[in-house]
Amino acid sequence: MELIVRAVDVGSGNTKFVTASAGTDIRCASFPSVAYPSSDDSPSWPSSERKKTVCIPIGPLFYEVGPDVSLAADTFRAKQLHDEYTETPEYLALLRGALSMMKVSRIDLLVVGLPVALFAVKKAALEKAMTGRHDIGGGKAVTVGKALAVAQPQGALVHYASEHQKMAEIGHEQSLIIDPGSRTFDWLVARGMRLVQKQSYSFNRGMSDVLRLLAAEITKDIGSPYRDYDAIDLALRTGKQPVIFQKPYDMKRLLPLAETVAEQAVSTMKQWIEAPHSLQNIILVGGGAFLFRKAVKAAFPKHRIHEVKEPMFANVRGFQLAGQNHARSVMAATGKERGHDASGEIE
Template sequence: MTKSPVIAAIDAGCGFTKFSKLRPGQHADIEVFPSLTDIVFHDSRCSRLRAPRRNALIPFGTHLVEVGPDIEAALGDAVYHLQAEGFAATDDYRACVAGALAFIEEPFIDMLALTVPMRERDALAPQIRDWLSRPVRTAANASVTVARVEVVPQATASAIEWLDSPELDKTQVSLVLVAGFGSLDWALYRGRDLEPLAGGTEYHGAANLLRTVDDRIGQGAPSGDGRLDAIDQALRHGKPVRASGQLHDLQLHWPWIHGRARRMLGGIAQALTDLPTPQTVWLAGGGAAYFLQAAEGLFHRQAVHVAAEPMYACVRGMCLYGKRCLMADLDALRA
């Protein structure tokens, strides 16, 4: 019996790496780990000095790169910063992608879809395809072979769910905003066509807001970005957070967040001046909660929709995109 094809989707973002694998007819589970890395030299025993971790050790030349859900335990008390502009062109990005491939646990992948920022896609796609044209080492004695690679802009991947909506007709223009950790990806689409009328990337996202809140309550203490997840959770759930020896009510910062988010989206709104006016706005990305009020204010004449699970909209869209590409290939072979 022929084994069903494996479709994989990896969204290695500045804050978190999200990934999933799918076989036709099966449910696709999504997993996630921070986009942080730790270098472990071959002659180092540091990986054995701490409790076992659910991480992968990816071979990179003369050293290993540790990535995974327990990466913060590996980094310990180090002051570290999450990724920023240009991340998709770095070895850290490749390590996160290789780590996701290790956790997917498939030696052969028929279709792999990856996302990168809209602005970087044309430059990065050939480099990523060249890298993945050879088996990717995921452990000392393990590698993954990828038969086909598709590099998709974040906005396009996040738009697929919305563009499949029965509410849309072929003339409707939609603006897709992806509020990621390190960037704001955007694109304008007509109907269900995945070729954008216009698009781009602004390299400031939710991290820009969270860092400023952290600076305000930490009074300039060098905390790195390690506390940003705690700041994020406290803001979302209405809980105080401790910093500089006292509890801080972060709800007081929401008016500033909304104002700053509006200014951040203002540049995108300005770029749309000479373009077709969107009838709808689709908001996705892990930072969607911070930009929703700003989007509703700036685009008050349009209906603003938020993805059901904004952080995973990219991965779900890529799974669907990969499945369609693979099925089209199989149909062409049968013809």
């Protein structure tokens, strides 16, 4: 019997997680990274209206999370945009919400991610916090035998190599993985699958900065506070104009302003790259890939920029593949069908 491996990527914008995996066929799902607190586990709507959320107990409170959380949350939706995000009750609620939706009671190996800048300092603490029993409400719990934290763009590298059948070849190449997310702009230089720490980093210059900047411009234009970030995000991704005061709002004139955020982020990243001519792979992933594509291509005009299908799930799919590879190596080393020691952890 194989070890049960699952992966979760709790981002500032969305929480992505694996629901099922059979080799390289990895099924994923996501929900907004919003945790709505309440004093009890009663849903915020009548029982006759079934919505896709779960109530997760954390300390004295319950946090409602899930795909339909926007229907539960009030108009003020605080985002945990700081470096201690992984230590907050909101993070734990989102993580446990994902565990709840996986429909398993036991996970032998759970793989989670960290921004590159926080990887070295937060890895051990996050792995410890993820290991053990997780109360997911309703008298149910999920037990995690062992946790593995990886730098978020490393997951994308593994996914890219698998998708393009380059797992053996990429082990001898130098790659740059660029991952613009909601809060952070992450990049990672790797030799093979190994992180080159001094050329890899992340900082707060992601899609949330773009959305706040454009919201401020719309506010000035219409003379009234405007904070519908979801509508702005949808407009950027699809070209569908947001409706403001019952009229479609033309955002085309704001696109150059949005692109300046991407240009600033990419320009800063280039200062860290010591030998761009040696890069054999430049891979662009993440939920903000569509907006940062132009800036990345301008910064590396002599390179081909590689992308993947469903870039938002690139990291979590790579986490899953890395976890499965790790589990197989454990089983091969122990020669056991089920690699548990007396404590229930993977040996």
